[in-house]
Amino acid sequence: MVARGQTILSSVVASQLGTHFPYGGVVPELASREHLRAIVPVVRLALERAGKRLEELAAVAVTAGPGLAGSLLVGTTYAKALCFAKGLPLVAVNHLEGHIHAVVLEARRAGRPIEYPALALVVSGGHTHLFEYAEGPRYRLLGRTRDDAAGEAYDKVAKLLGFGYPGGPVIDRLAAFGDPEAVPFTLARMKGNPLDFSFSGLKTAVLRWVEARDLGAEIAARRALLARTPKPSLEEWLAVTPQATLDLLASFQRTVIEELLRRVSSAAEQIGARSIILSGGVASNRGLREEAMRRPLPCPVFFPSPELATDNAAMIAAAAWPKLERGETADFSLKAEANLKLA
Ligand code: KG4
Ligand code: ZN
Numbered sequence: 001m002v003a004r005g006q007t008i009l010s011s012v013v014a015s016q017l018g019t020h021f022p023y024g025g026v027v028p029e030l031a032s033r034e035h036l037r038a039i040v041p042v043v044r045l046a047l048e049r050a051g052k053r054l055e056e057l058a059a060v061a062v063t064a065g066p067g068l069a070g071s072l073l074v075g076t077t078y079a080k081a082l083c084f085a086k087g088l089p090l091v092a093v094n095h096l097e098g099h100i101h102a103v104v105l106e107a108r109r110a111g112r113p114i115e116y117p118a119l120a121l122v123v124s125g126g127h128t129h130l131f132e133y134a135e136g137p138r139y140r141l142l143g144r145t146r147d148d149a150a151g152e153a154y155d156k157v158a159k160l161l162g163f164g165y166p167g168g169p170v171i172d173r174l175a176a177f178g179d180p181e182a183v184p185f186t187l188a189r190m191k192g193n194p195l196d197f198s199f200s201g202l203k204t205a206v207l208r209w210v211e212a213r214d215l216g217a218e219i220a221a222r223r224a225l226l227a228r229t230p231k232p233s234l235e236e237w238l239a240v241t242p243q244a245t246l247d248l249l250a251s252f253q254r255t256v257i258e259e260l261l262r263r264v265s266s267a268a269e270q271i272g273a274r275s276i277i278l279s280g281g282v283a284s285n286r287g288l289r290e291e292a293m294r295r296p297l298p299c300p301v302f303f304p305s306p307e308l309a310t311d312n313a314a315m316i317a318a319a320a321w322p323k324l325e326r327g328e329t330a331d332f333s334l335k336a337e338a339n340l341k342l343a
Contacts, residue, residue, distance in 0.1 A: 001050040002317035004058065006105045010049035011307070011314040014038035017166070021230060024159040026125075032070030039078050046313070054086050059329070061320030064092035065340025066126070072336030080332050091320040092330040096122045096342045099279040100133060102308040102315035107275075114302060115274035119267050123260060124280035124311075125151035125166070128197045130263060131343060132271045137322070139343035142267050143195025150256055151282045153199040157206050157252055161215070161245065162222035163237075164230075171249050172285050173234055174241060178250030183209060185255040187262075195263050195270075202255055209248060218242060257288050261295060268298045276301045284309035 001009040016034045020026045047054065062079035065072055076092075083090040100120045107114050117134040119142075128145040132138075148156070151168055158167025185205050188198040221240040225232050238246075260282075268276050276299055278292060284306040292301045308315060323329075 001046050001052065001057075002105070002314055002321065004321060006108055006318055006321065008105075008314045009052070010046045011312055012042050012046045012049065013312050014042050018230070021165055024165045025155060026068070028068045028070055031068055032074055035071045035074040039074060043078075043082075054082065054088075057086075057088055059083075059089040059091050059320065059324050061091040061093050061317050061324075062334075063095050063098065063316055064330070064334060065095065065337035067095055067336075067338065069336060069338040072338065076334055076336045080334065084332065089324065089329040090331070090334065091323050091328070092334050093316045093319045093323070094340055094342045095316075096127060096129060096131075097139070097319045098315040099124065099304075100131075100277055101319035102304040102312070103277045103279050103302045105315070105318040106304060106308060107302050112300075114277065115299075117271055117273055118275040118277050119264065119271060119273035119299075120277040120279065121260065121264055121283075122280045123150050123278070123282040125149060125155060127280060128199070128260075129342075130195055130267050132267075132273075133277065141341075141343040142271070143193055143197065143263060145197040145199060146190075147198050147200040148203060150197070150199060150260065151280070153203050153256065154282070156203055157249075160207060160210060161249075162219035162226070164222075164226045166281075168282060168285065170237060171253060172287060174237055174246055175250040175253040175287055177238065178243070178246035178248070180250040180254035182244075182247035183251035185251055187255065187259060195267050197259060197263065199256070199259070202252065202259075206248065206252055213244075215245070218245065253285070253287050257285070257291050260288065261291060261297075264292075265295070265297055274299050278303050279309070281310040 003009050019030050019034050060079045060082050062075050079090060099122045104114050117132055120131045120133045122129045126149050128149045130143040132140040132142055154167040154171055155165060158171055163170045185202055188201055190196045225236055225240055283303055289303055
């Protein structure tokens, strides 16, 4: 729950990781079932923590897309029901705009507001999109992945190597122990729009690297570790990950960061950006944050805090406030759209 002026009054996240973990990725049917189960208690808890009653809210904001159709339907249906019952305005928010607003909110709270135009990268399990974000707001799509999203590449590499799901956080931690120059992965060269991304070649290069070695025993050891402890410690991971694999992870991560930052840099220059916003689950990557701070980028870079980087409802409420103030409310004909575009 987010107050006018963008103070977070409460933020409740129901994690489904335990549900999807055994499958190495999100299972859509299970996701909608879990949403259905969680939505009432989560809303109740968010109200309780904020010390508010439903009647006191200014509006209810909901993600209208993009995302998994079943999960979106649960959210939009429940939000409409709440608004109908209590006579509250309904505000529809694009999930990507939510990720961007997690950063906008924190920048404002830190007394260092975003300056426009901004270059916004949304980099998550489902998206790797570059937008020009100008006041208005106006969003213009500058580039996007043509195949896998960066987070998806992390998740697939992790699955292949027996690191479980999601892959980003564990690879990020282990990459710090490897040599990022050890495996010379080539960068994707894009025909057409040079600001588009591609991660499928890198993913295949990792697969070839694995196939060329006999990693059966170490992968089995990691799977056994995960079966014993769903959340292994860093020491436990290091005990079942030889140096060559740490080097592979570091090289993979370095390549992903390079792919992201080189396009961020040239896009920021191209649009004359005054701020750079890195958002979405992958924006919590430590390697990415360090490199973005180290490298000479054309303007200041903003990141979300780790809690607001991955999916949460505070970012949706934050994105909803300016819409509500502009009178952009939705009616009960609102439809969830799996492929909703921001621009
Ligand atoms: O934004 P998000 O919570 O959900 C989507 O909208 O997709 O992002 C989840 C993605 C997953 O692919 C996960 O592996 C990745 O973000 N991720 C990371 C890190 N933390 C989460 N990727 C790289 N490094 C991290 N530290
Ligand atoms: Zn997301």
